[in-house]
Amino acid sequence: MYTQAMDTMGKDGGDAKALRSAEEMQRQEAFDARIDAGEFIEAKDWMPDHYRKTLLRQISQHAHSEIVGMLPEGNWISRAPTLKRKAILLAKVQDEGGHGLYLYAAAETLGTSRDQMIDALHTGRAKYSSIFNYPTLTWADMGTIGWLVDGAAIMNQVPICRCSYAPYARAMVRICREESFHQRQGYDALLTMVQQGTDAQRAMVQDAVNRWWWPSIMMFGPPDDQSPNSAQSMRWGIKRISNDTLRQKFIDATVEQAQLLGVTLPDPDLKWNEERQAHDYGAIDWSEFWRVIGGDGPCNEERLGARVKAWDDGAWVREAALAHAAKHTPVRAAA
Amino acid sequence: MTTPSSPSTPVADPAMATEWPLWEVFVRSKAGLDHKHCGSLHAADPRMAIQLARDVYTRRQEGTSVWVVRSDQIVASDPGEKAMYFDPAQDKVYRHPTFYVLPESVDHM
Numbered sequence: 001m002y003t004q005a006m007d008t009m010g011k012d013g014g015d016a017k018a019l020r021s022a023e024e025m026q027r028q029e030a031f032d033a034r035i036d037a038g039e040f041i042e043a044k045d046w047m048p049d050h051y052r053k054t055l056l057r058q059i060s061q062h063a064h065s066e067i068v069g070m071l072p073e074g075n076w077i078s079r080a081p082t083l084k085r086k087a088i089l090l091a092k093v094q095d096e097g098g099h100g101l102y103l104y105a106a107a108e109t110l111g112t113s114r115d116q117m118i119d120a121l122h123t124g125r126a127k128y129s130s131i132f133n134y135p136t137l138t139w140a141d142m143g144t145i146g147w148l149v150d151g152a153a154i155m156n157q158v159p160i161c162r163c164s165y166a167p168y169a170r171a172m173v174r175i176c177r178e179e180s181f182h183q184r185q186g187y188d189a190l191l192t193m194v195q196q197g198t199d200a201q202r203a204m205v206q207d208a209v210n211r212w213w214w215p216s217i218m219m220f221g222p223p224d225d226q227s228p229n230s231a232q233s234m235r236w237g238i239k240r241i242s243n244d245t246l247r248q249k250f251i252d253a254t255v256e257q258a259q260l261l262g263v264t265l266p267d268p269d270l271k272w273n274e275e276r277q278a279h280d281y282g283a284i285d286w287s288e289f290w291r292v293i294g295g296d297g298p299c300n301e302e303r304l305g306a307r308v309k310a311w312d313d314g315a316w317v318r319e320a321a322l323a324h325a326a327k328h329t330p331v332r333a334a335a
Numbered sequence: 336m337t338t339p340s341s342p343s344t345p346v347a348d349p350a351m352a353t354e355w356p357l358w359e360v361f362v363r364s365k366a367g368l369d370h371k372h373c374g375s376l377h378a379a380d381p382r383m384a385i386q387l388a389r390d391v392y393t394r395r396q397e398g399t400s401v402w403v404v405r406s407d408q409i410v411a412s413d414p415g416e417k418a419m420y421f422d423p424a425q426d427k428v429y430r431h432p433t434f435y436v437l438p439e440s441v442d443h444m
Contacts, residue, residue: 042414044411044414045414046415091394094394095394098390098391098394101376101391102374102391105374105375105376108357108375113354114354114377115353115354170374171374174373174374178394178395318353318355318379319353321355321379321380321383322353322355322379324379324380325379325380325383328380329380329381
């Protein structure tokens with residue numbers, strides 16, 4: 001579902017170290033030439049350490065976001081208003097789990113184990129999208145997450161289908177193909193509420209939009225001039241379109257959808273700029289973004305706590321399955 | 336995947352491994368087509384691998400048949416020797432039908 005310019009969050013970025021040998025320099029040149037020619041890099045191809053590290057950080061954090069992202073919506077599965085909505089929500093949350101698995105598998109091709117990545121998440125070394133540290137207070141939040149949060153995610157993710165690292169690109173193609181239902185079902189749920197609902201339900205939709213709007217447009221990551229690693233990611237074809245460009249595209253697309261829905265977006269400065277042929281929008285509170293990423297959002301502790309508990313509680317199942325397999329699978333002779 | 340260097344390469348005693356081994360998943364999208372590699376997953380044993388492959392890779396009727404194979408059982412060519420392996424075919428243009436210029440009247444051959 002959700003990547004958010006994760007490449008800006010690593011503190012180990014930007015330190016392209018001096019190359020060691022002439023051979024390595026040659027490899028680097030050959031690698032750059034392949035990137036310039038628009039070729040894909042496969043798992044076993046030579047790649048610069050920094051490229052590997054950047055990708056590992058981005059893909060694993062993307063995977064973590066999918067998995068943690070199951071929690072805010074999972075919160076409403078048992079309380080969905082109809083059986084139809086419950087089946088839809090279940091399918092969506094299951095998709096997020098699947099997307100996390102595609103992405104973990106892609107990240108593992110870079111030489112890190114699944115357990116190492118999960119440990120990094122659980123010990124706070126790895127981040128996940130800040131959006132999931134906000135609570136889902138009402139049923140309207142489900143529709144709004146689909147419409148705005150998944151909508152922003154899709155806009156972010158489509159360019160990654162052309163990422164230079166092939167295993168990541170392939171995972172993203174699969175994800176994007178499955179994702180568009182997520183946004184549509186959300187908008188559909190909101191439409192039903194505003195068209196067939198009571199005044200209280202319409203107010204509920206507006207309230208949800210008010211709460212999710214700013215965190216959603218923060219999902220595109222910091223402004224371009226405060227995104228120091230972006231240039232390198234662009235150079236490597238990991239990132240294709242800048243944070244601000246994608247954010248603008250999302251805002252422009254969303255305004256009309258909001259009008260059709262009959263809700264307002266909570267930004268008094270949001271207005272069409274004829275000259276730019278785009279919407280102007282108000283200042284984003286980046287201190288909130290960094291605070292929530294840093295661990296001080298409304299639900300950080302709860303989300304991470306739920307993941308750690310699920311992992312710990314499931315330990316005996318993982319061990320038992322392995323023991324069962326060892327007992328029933330003939331041990332293969334060592335090669 | 337030249338060497339089975341994946342982190343989940345099984346250790347000698349499976350009971351000592353903590354991570355489920357890695358499997359590659361191949362899906363036949365419909366009868367008449369090849370199985371195609373579509374991704375990988377972790378599973379403790381073959382049955383679980385098939386079950387999880389179905390859940391993870393065929394949620395939307397993407398398949399009519401699934402194969403799984405332990406990743407450490409796949410033998411692959413060395414990407415470092417890609418040129419040596421595959422480039423020699425480059426100058427054997429006579430292996431392609433278009434190499435042969437025939438009179439127009441028989442060119443549909």
